[in-house]
Amino acid sequence: xxSSQLLKGVLDLAVLAVLDGQDSYGYDVVxxxxxxxxxDVGDASVYGxxxxxxxxxxxxxxxxxxxxxxxxxxxxxxxVGRSLLSDSARTWTSFAATMDGLLKxxxxx
Amino acid sequence: xxSSQLLKGVLDLAVLAVLDGQDSYGYDVVxxxxxxxxxDVGDASVYGxxxxxxxxxxxxxxxxxxxxxxxxxxxxxxxVGRSLLSDSARTWTSFAATMDGLLKxxxxx
DNA sequence: TGCCACTATTGCGCATTGCACAGTACTGTG
DNA sequence: CACAGTACTGTGCAATGCGCAATAGTGGCA
Numbered sequence: 001x002x003s004s005q006l007l008k009g010v011l012d013l014a015v016l017a018v019l020d021g022q023d024s025y026g027y028d029v030v031x032x033x034x035x036x037x038x039x040d041v042g043d044a045s046v047y048g049x050x051x052x053x054x055x056x057x058x059x060x061x062x063x064x065x066x067x068x069x070x071x072x073x074x075x076x077x078x079x080v081g082r083s084l085l086s087d088s089a090r091t092w093t094s095f096a097a098t099m100d101g102l103l104k105x106x107x108x109x
Numbered sequence: 110x111x112s113s114q115l116l117k118g119v120l121d122l123a124v125l126a127v128l129d130g131q132d133s134y135g136y137d138v139v140x141x142x143x144x145x146x147x148x149d150v151g152d153a154s155v156y157g158x159x160x161x162x163x164x165x166x167x168x169x170x171x172x173x174x175x176x177x178x179x180x181x182x183x184x185x186x187x188x189v190g191r192s193l194l195s196d197s198a199r200t201w202t203s204f205a206a207t208m209d210g211l212l213k214x215x216x217x218x
Numbered sequence: 219t220g221c222c223a224c225t226a227t228t229g230c231g232c233a234t235t236g237c238a239c240a241g242t243a244c245t246g247t248g
Numbered sequence: 249c250a251c252a253g254t255a256c257t258g259t260g261c262a263a264t265g266c267g268c269a270a271t272a273g274t275g276g277c278a
Contacts, residue, residue: 012264018211020215025226026226033211041265045266066225069225096205105126105129106194136254137255155236158236177245177254179254
């Protein structure tokens with residue numbers, strides 16, 4: 001089954017979680033998400049999400065030069081972002097519990 | 110936070126889970142999902158999902174007259190639907206575990 | 219020198235899908 | 249007859265993940 005639709009609305013949360021505690025840039029966020037198990041996440045999705053969160057005022061942003069390639073645009077959580085992260089995490093946990101409840105009945109008629 | 114995006118790709122699974130073990134019709138599926146905790150699920154979403162799953166060959170369908178209102182269009186799982194249900198459930202469980210893993214690091218970064 | 223791979227970001231347009239809203243229609247109550 | 253509850257259909261919109269192309273810097277290799 002295609003898991004891409006599962007990311008809808010959750011990618012924001014995943015990106016915020018990755019940025020929590022340590023600033024990072026798009027290319028690296030993609031790498032970290034894939035290592036975490038989100039194998040199929042598209043790079044354009046992550047860049048888009050970062051831009052959207054920044055535009056929404058949840059992230060700070062600054063550019064850093066790199067010796068190994070082009071410049072990197074770092075993003076970090078601000079207060080809005082941290083607040084959004086905890087709210088989203090709570091919403092996700094609750095939602096996941098509801099789904100688990102629905103699935104528990106499967107096969108039990 | 111708006112949880113509507115969280116449903117993306119998961120509503121199929123939720124509907125399949127509700128139909129597992131007992132045939133049902135749209136209006137009742139909506140009611141059951143809301144009782145299960147998916148308070149905000151829209152009726153048009155459920156009807157659309159049922160139609161889509163039927164069109165995809167995962168559901169059987171038959172009409173039953175009702176004494177309390179208009180006819181009811183019942184849906185039930187066939188082999189394709191049951192297979193889709195178990196596959197989707199597995200995908201969901203795995204995905205949810207990945208997300209939980211990402212969130213576990215929050216605050217510990 | 220020229221070609222290629224890896225790194226890194228942006229922008230365009232598309233596909234999927236949940237939802238609001240309107241319309242149709244049947245039953246029962248006042 | 250108006251209205252509420254039940255029940256389904258269709259239209260069009262909004263959100264968002266993704267494929268793909270373009271741009272651009274660094275370094276290796278023939």
